[in-house]
Amino acid sequence: MRAARLIRMALLIQSHPGLTAAALARELEISERTVIRDAQALQEAGVPVRSEKGRVGGYFLAAGYRTRLTTLHPSEAETLFLSGLPAALQDLGLSDAAQTARLKLTATLLPSVRQAAESSVRRFHLDAPAWFREPATPELLPELARAVWADRIVQVSYVRPGRDGAPSSAVTRVVEPYGLVLKAGTWYAVARIPDEREAQDGGWRTYRVDRITALDSVPGAHEPFVRDPAFELGAHWEARSAAFARTLLRTTVTVRLTGRGLRQLPAVVDGAAVADAFASAGAPDPVGWVTLDLPAESEDVAFDQLARLGAEVEVLAPARLRARFRARAEALATLYRADPREAEPEGGEDQR
Template sequence: MRASRLIRMALLLQSNPGLTAAALAGELEVSERTVIRDAQALQEAGIPVRSERGRVGGYFLAAGYRTRLTTLHPSEAETLFLSGLPSALRDLGLSDAAETARLKLTATLLPSVRQAAESSVRRFHLDAPAWFREPATPHLLPELARAVRADRAVELSYAQRGRDGAPSRVVTRVVEPYGLVLKAGTWYAVARTPDGRAGDDGGWRTYRVDRITAVDPAPGAAGPFVRDPAFELAAHWEARSAAFARTLLRTTVTVRLTDRGLRRLPDVVDGAAVPDALASASAPDPAGLVTLDLPVESEDVAFDQLARLGADAEVLAPDSLRTRFRERAGALAALYRACPQGTGTDEAGDQR
């Protein structure tokens, strides 16, 4: 554990010279006293770490000193070789660069570590696109990726969609593209509008890249924009996607479930709805049934989702949804009562 931490500390100082004891403590999740002891341990091991006091002080490696990657553990090397998604790198126009980097990294590894890394590539493959549809690379993705890497503000033209999913209008907006996210085979751009930073959302916007119709240089932009140093793409995406999922749950239905229905509920409804639904669950009644309030996007969605639970779910409210299930149950009962098994005809002999 400590050996791994010492390696991390040396690599941090190599890439970020001048880190303070407090900053290193935060990165390594230890106390500042532990950082001081670790710095001494590195010095004793022959790694030229020095500390400087003062306003611009911190920890430094001697000028020209570079650590070597031969200290990688085999599992660490495996992680590096699995960290890139081939399809995503291809979409971004980086597959050649990734292959060159992989070859350079391979050349620096000890033979035993190199074998572990190459073995992981043969055994694991990370496939991001979703099932049942051909992945399509948005034609403007490479241009947008170049703007992200260069911190270059752009003017986007974006096709908005109506509630029915059909295109409604094209809007144009100047944005600062902070990052790109691949989610279930779909690319999204996370950007900030320069004139919206004072708003409640800080001016942040998320765009489906396949709906972007044009990417042009921002009018009057001179040089790269100044990124917010506190911005972290992964944390931003996690928070925004969770908030977005909750905003879709605009309706609540009351459901009575069997024990099996309760266990299967997370498999058939939106994941964002499950915590609130379970929190509202009553204690089991004498028959073992549990009643809860389930947040849903709409009655139509609730009908499709809860129908998968069959007789393990009974809708109590609203009445309109309960009526739909009663009508569905009646139609199914009539169908199976009227049709002899395997004939595909009704009682009158008319073929359906």
């Protein structure tokens, strides 16, 4: 929209006097010719924009003039709280509002404060997605975000994955969308089922947004739902995440660890499992080894995790897992017992 672009241009010039046509074109993602036309449009609208040529030239506002366009729209103010998550803002369809909000805020700051704000932006950045995985934006995320902002009841269709080899199933629910969470590049929706508020779990549900296949309005639900005043998204997510992590821990492994192994354990095992394991730990034996019971998702997962600790851990039980580690140790001993130089032909590389 040209009107929004003109506002952003005026704010940019007010916040950063002397921006060239090329710099404005980059910021606004338009051509330099369009910058010139927009500057003329601002002048015709009464905004005293002037251009100066030369080495220190660029676009300026008349001395003493300040635009009155710095009042934040509610959506812009809300997105400032997410301004450290540019990728998330783009996923939510809020990047334009956030950029305009930052410009308005910058235009109202004293020069010294403005420089401090710009300095912090240059030094700190939050990169939420995980390494080695290309994050995908769920198709329905922007519409779901609008429902969250508006406290609008919606009907969602959701694909629930099957367990233990069972096929997935489709579920349709009417929910109150309370919030969105970005966890390691994956979006989750925290919602409440209105008809299940009196249930033991309060009717709270967490949905992976990329598994939501449809999002529809609910007939007759024209008013925003009333949010629970005691609900705090951060605290709710932390509690539910810890509870969910514990539901995955279906196996217990008894191990002995050296002091170094104990220090390294949190780096290879889930936090909930580590907390429970440390709570079960006994006193160190005469040589400093500590025995404890480690919750794990499965024997396969425990094998992969504990193998990273090498000789700092000994698996005592279950017997089948201990046998796997014994076989691994024997295979490694055989591999490293031989001198690789013995496998070279006589004469080595110089033999013709």
